[in-house]
Each structure stands twice: as structure tokens, then as C-alpha cells.
């Protein structure tokens with residue numbers, strides 16, 4: 001059968017050690033043709049993060065067609081080779097090889113999830129190092145007033161300016177940090193969207209030698225607030241209120257905050273923070289567009305993307321990485337990391353890959369490889385995508 005000739009035979013090349021390498025069932029014998037059952041693919045019920053992330057990426061492609069993200073997990077790195085599908089059996093994790101990855105933490109739900117996971121480990125390592133020495137980590141949150149009419153393209157650089165004043169520029173802050181033995185920090189830049197427009201904010205992990213009980217009610221919070229008000233004034237931002245402009249929380253919040261990284265790309269915010277329905281993450285906007293076709297959400301995602309593109313999400317204070325022996329990898333290094341014990345299960349030539357990517361079903365295929373290691377279901381699925389694409393083309397031509 002036509003299909004049989006396109007799927008590569010089990011390749012001799014594998015990333016697995018020889019002992020782990022095995023012949024790929026369902027493909028090695030060119031057995032795709034056996035599975036001529038074209039009935040609907042039964043997908044297990046329940047939430048499937050893989051499918052969700054790739055579905056969102058499929059929609060980013062529609063919103064930002066000219067950006068590099070639109071080629072992510074879509075175009076091949078080497079046009080001479082097919083798309084590879086690997087499986088790590090121990091972790092039951094399937095992944096692609098020979099596909100371009102954009103490494104864009106702001107726009108790509110698939111890359112952002114991998115990057116967050118990597119950053120989470122780096123930040124945890126630094127926090128653990130600090131705690132082992134008897135220190136504690138507080139979480140400082142800085143926000144500024146904004147309205148539905150505020151232009152994010154002006155507010156965002158002003159916020160960065162204010163943070164610079166707050167953390168680096170002012171003698172008073174330096175004295176304050178010294179007073180509270182704050183020796184390091186990690187600052188994270190985030191943005192959500194609510195009824196008052198875009199809400200850029202910083203979560204700053206403060207590494208202090210002291211253990212401060214109930215920091216929310218502390219004098220320290222008041223002193224930090226005074227500095228933040230000054231920093232905002234210097235950056236031309238309206239005065240933040242004491243209630244909303246600054247929060248200071250203890251270590252348990254810092255731990256909880258970091259442990260949730262990566263989840264926002266997979267689960268709607270409603271699952272994480274109940275009762276905050278008016279506050280959406282950019283990926284919530286994307287999800288809204290994917291599910292309802294809401295053009296306004298697509299427009300907001302575009303505005304957000306161009307405002308934040310190229311901005312650093314994380315900033316570490318000088319010396320912290322070296323002291324905590326944290327080797328920071330670049331975003332591209334994180335997404336390009338290969339799994340050394342994953343086996344190459346099969347390879348798809350462009351004729352078979354195209355219908356899958358065109359339909360945005362890259363996540364479904366990986367999920368099926370994970371669900372059924374015999375690859376029977378994956379092969380039926382590949383064939384189904386090809387048939388669907390053929391039908392679609394026929395419809396277009398008639």
C-alpha cells in the first residue's frame with residue numbers, strides 16, 4: 001500500500017544504548033497496511049496536556065503566521081530526513097526529532113512549558129542552596145496602577161524602569177536590603193489580562209538571612225512599599241496603592257509559586273487560581289481563541305506578544321548563579337535537549353507528516369505513542385490523518 005512505502009522502516013539508528021534498543025513493532029515489518037480499520041480513533045477521556053499544548057500552538061500559528069513560532073514543531077530541521085518519533089519507555093514520554101523548535105517563552109505553549117520546567121529546576125536549586133545555609137526566601141510582588149485604556153507598550157518599559165530603580169538604582173534600597181540581609185534575588189516578569197487591561201507585574205524571590213514571620217504585616221513591607229512608590233514616580237508610573245501595589249509573602253508562597261511553573265500552559269487558570277476569572281494569562285487568551293474563535297482574544301494575544309517579544313522573563317542578581325552552582329541553559333538549549341535513552345520508534349516522510357501538522361495533531365500522535373507502545377493506534381491515526389487530508393483537498397477542488 002502507498003502508505004507503507006512512506007513510513008520508514010525501523011531505522012538502525014537509535015539514541016538508546018544497544019541493550020535498550022529494540023525493533024519497533026508495527027513499523028519494522030512494514031505492517032501499517034494490516035491496520036486498514038478507519039474507524040474513529042478512540043482517545044481516552046480526561047485531560048491530556050500534550051494535546052492541549054499542541055492545539056494551542058496550532059492556534060498561535062494562525063494568530064502570528066509570520067513569526068518563527070509558526071514553524072515550531074512544524075518545519076523539519078533537515079529537509080532530507082523525515083520527522084522522527086522517539087519514545088522513552090521508562091518515563092513513557094514520546095517526542096519528536098528533526099523538527100524545528102522556536103524556544104519562544106512568551107508565544108509558544110510547547111516551548112514555554114519545556115523552558116518553565118528547566119527554569120523551575122534552576123530556581124529550586126538556588127533556593128535549596130540558600131536554605132541549606134539557614135536562609136529563607138520571601139516573595140515580593142510589585143504591581144502598578146493601570147486602566148483599560150493604558151497602552152501596554154508604554155507601561156511595560158516603564159515597569160522595567162521602575163524595577164531597575166527599585167532593585168539597583170537607589171541607595172535607600174541598598175541600605176534596606178543590607179538591613180534585612182537580603183543578599184540575592186530572582187525577579188520574574190509576568191503579565192495577565194483583566195478588566196483593567198494588561199497587568200504586568202514582578203514576582204521577586206528575595207534571599208534573606210533572616211526568618212521574618214508574617215511579612216505581610218511587617219515594617220519591612222512598609223519600607224519596601226515606600227521604595228516602590230519612589231521607583232514608580234521615577235519611571236513616570238502612577239502611585240501604587242499599599243493594598244494592591246506591593247505584597248510580601250513568606251517562603252511557603254515562594255515555594256508554591258515556583259512549583260506551579262509550567263502548569264499554566266497545560267491547565268486553565270481557573271484550575272489553579274479559583275475565583276480569579278477576570279484575570280487571564282496570555283495562554284488563557286489563546287485558549288479562548290482556540291475554543292470559541294473569539295477574534296478579540298486573538299487580537300489581545302497579538303498585542304501582548306509584540307509588547308513582550310524579546311524581553312527577559314527571569315533576572316538573577318549578580319553572583320547568585322555562580323554561588324549556587326546553577327548552570328543556566330539558554331531557552332534554545334532547553335528546548336533542544338535530547339533524551340539520551342529515548343528510542344527512535346518510526347520516521348514519517350513529509351507526505352505523512354504534512355496532514356498531521358496541517359491539522360495541528362502533533363500532540364495527538366505523541367499521546368497515542370505513549371498510550372500504545374505497539375504503535376498500532378499511532379499508525380491507524382497517521383493513516384486517518386492522510387485520508388482526512390485527501391478528503392479535504394478533494395472538497396477544495398470540487
Ligand SMILES: [Zn+2]
Nearest residue numbers: 072102108111
Ligand atoms: Zn516553540
